[in-house]
Amino acid sequence: MLEIDDLSVTYRKGSDALKGVNLKLHKGKAVVVGPNGSGKTTLLRAALGLAPISRGRVRVFGIDVQSIRTDTRLATNVLEVYRLARLRVKDMISLYAELKGADPAQSLKMIDDFELGGTLSKWIYELSSGQQKLLGNILALSFEPRLCLLDEPFDQVDQSRRLRLAQLLRDFPGEVLLNTHEFGLLDRLGESALYFMIEGRLFGSFELSQLTRLYISRGEVAGALVTLDTSYGKFSVTLDRGEAAITTSTSLERLLEAVA
Template structure:
């Protein structure tokens, strides 16, 4: 049996007693897959990535390359733009910060500096991290995540606060890459722009089954009242959202219509 690159079963995570941030997540990421996770604010997308990264501790629920995450000490095949996963020591310059991370990941620092130049961000090298704009800071983390040949790249909202030109450059890199990605986003356009992407929808800590975007736009209907003929069921706290075949209301004719998901 060929095991998925990331294999998750019964993943639950709570920050405190009252908070059920992830409810019972089942998930697989295959080799070379580019998986996009969308969902409303606070639905659990970042928490999901942090569990995979081992930043949040879980018990034998997540396997990467057939090893439990908690047993992986130095997983150099995994890369991310999540700030909490990037070790920070003091207020470094961008140059120092990049050098530090490339050394940590045993990657030639040129890889990251070339990427920075590709993003037309050479001028940031000597700036302090604390002096960067929100978008510039995000691009530095994206650069670190994408430099080097990582097997799995976890990008949390990589395009938030990023200008259209740099967004285009970043999407080009993802499209050219043969590696596997999980990308969280609120930018529904990304689903169209990342070639061959798959989609999961997170609602109230529940993750939908995997959907290929092509499947969605054949007159799918977003509703909370028609469990019969459901194609995808997404359980929320106090509602269940069904994607059904049909043309009554909230019909998905294109990716932008996924906005209905946020409205029901």
Template sequence: MVPCVSVAALSIHRGKQDVLKDLTFNIPEGRITGLLGPSGSGKTTLIRALVGVQKITSGRVNVLGRPAGDASLRHDVGYVTQAASVYKDLSVVDNVHYFGATHGCSRADALEAVDAVGLGGVAKRRAEDLSGGQFSRVSLACALVSKPKLLLLDEPTVGLDPVLRADLWTKFAAMAAAGTTLVISSHVMEEAGHCDSLLLLREGRLLAQLTPAQLRQRGDTPDLELAFLRLILADQELHSPGVREEAS
């Protein structure tokens, strides 16, 4: 079976800086893949590469069997950035209908997407009059309206209270169960437990691709944050100059 996302030897340089370094991985369809790592590890750059809006230095990125950014993927890939991409002077449903119209979606489709993110009760309210948690979900509805096969979300739960975060993860799980592939970035390791698979990044390198259970096993602890920290420390020891000199 062709994976939903296939990345081979992907490297991205920005000036003299290596932002991503020789990444290779596959993402299966209908799963939630968590993209985890500290701030500055390259998560947003990688998501942009999967969308096809990031210039890559070398390597290959395929999405749904086609090169990332191919025009034919326009209706199949949804992207939610960290900054909300909505018009504050429009109502919730008008925002979603506006973005949906570019995909040939109707107002009924827009209302369905609004309901899917729990904003049906405020569908006619202007975006600027929403609470912070409601406002952030408008962008998600805009991305969902075209029913994308792949949904990429860049830290969608930042700034949300625990109840809203839990509600969104419940919705993400339902979407995956219905066949949507989700790639969700976060720097909060507790959210890793909601994912089927994890891509762990540090300083632009892929430390590991594994399940939450495998991460706990490798870190020898049920605490995912501590397990990731132990993985980082082991990687530092492996790549430190002192270790290489001693081994040579």
């Protein structure tokens, strides 16, 4: 469904946003956790065909992302891809429902469920960051895609709606690649593969259900599940023992700062 092989993305000469990333998602969900600026969004953008791939390949439903055309089975919450014209929220939903060959009723129902009815007549730039993020999530999830790419879906979203969204993602029947910089709510997503992304490199996978059993330690530790080789040192991820339990921190960023 989604196969990423030895993927490197270079935005400018000498600056790789992604370095040799490998990931396969054939069934279920995959969650990529990493600090801000680690390359998580670039990974999603590469799968969407929006990032300059300098090496490797991305295949979506078995087709190279550079040559895939008119395949409506993938959707995303990256709002940038919904700015085909200057549109109000209601028009954006109608237009993209038509372009996806879907019924806008499901999107409108989700708009109601997330108490966003008041945004329908607004321009996108009139929405708050949280409302924009929720609108992106709704557009991603409501057209019955088989593969959903979600960039920081909980970011800027208030607590009660985060919980509703987590439930929605847990029940989502298709495949999901989700990235986030925080550990909160991950335990509510159900069975998923977990990856860490640091400085453009992807580490994993782990079972998300093992999240509470994962620890991180400075340096290389014997028997580690994986060693995170970063520019500020090496860290080992271990099971059931180590310097700091991963779930003791709200984000990987803070966790690495704590043990560094």
